[in-house]
Amino acid sequence: MNDEPNHTGFDDDARFDRALRQHHATSVERVSPRVRAQLAQRRNAALRGGRVAPAYGMRYAAAGFAAICALAIGLQFGLMPSPTSPAAGSGIASAAAGSDTTMLDEDPEFYAWLASADAQQIAME
C-alpha cells in the first residue's frame, strides 16, 4: 500500500528526467558549432584550473562603476531644487535684493565707464 505512491513517484521522476534530457539534447543540437567549440574550450580551461576570461573581472568592474555613476547622476537630479521650491524662491529674493536695486542706483553709462580702460587706469584703489 505504502510502496505504490513511491513507485509511481519514481516513474514520474524518471519520465521527467528523460523529457528534460531530451529537451537538452535537442537544444544542444541547435547550438552552432562555433558556440559549441567555445563552450568546450572554456569547459576544458575550467577543468585545467585556468582562467577562461580574464577580462570578465574588468568588465564587471566597469559595469559596476557605470551603475554607481548612473546612481550618482540620478541622486544629483533628485536633490536639485525644483524651480517651485521655497529654497529657489529665497535664492532669487536674495539676488534681487542686491543687483536689481543697484542697477537703478546710478546711470548705466557710469557703470559702463567703471568697467572701461580709463577707469581701470585710474583705479580708485
Add this chain to the structure above:
Amino acid sequence: MNRMIRPAILALALWPALAFAQASPGATAYPEWDQLTPAQREALIAPLRERWNSNPDERMRMVERAQRWKTMPRDQRDHARHGMQRWEGMSPEQRVEARALFHAMRGLEKEQRKAFMAQWRKKTPQQRAEWLKAHPAPERRDPSRRQ
C-alpha cells in the same frame, strides 16, 4: 569584448568632466521670466517695489535709468554690468571718487582725457582729496541736476 570595454573606459574618462559641468554654477540656471512661478516673480519685484514706494523723489530717475538700460546695445549693457559689480565692491570713499572722476571726464575729448588721467596719477593723496573737494559729483538726490 573590447567593443564593450572601450566605450566603458571612454565613459569613465569623461565622467569627471560631466560631473564638473553639472556642479558648475551654470547648472543651476533659472528659467525664463515667463516660466517663473508667481512667488518667484514677486520675490524679484519686491525690492524694486519697496524702493519705488519709499523714494518718491527718485522715481523719475529710476524710470530714466531703466529705459536707458533697455535701450543700451547688448555689449555695452554687459560692460555696464561688469562696472556695476565693481561698484558693489567699492567703499563709500571709492564711490565718491569714482563719481567725481566720471563727471569730470565724461565731456572730455580723448586727448583731454589722457592728459587728465596723467595728471591724476601724478597727484598725491592729499592733492586728490583737495581736487575731490573742489570738484564733487552732482548730488544724487537733487532731481534738478542730471548726473
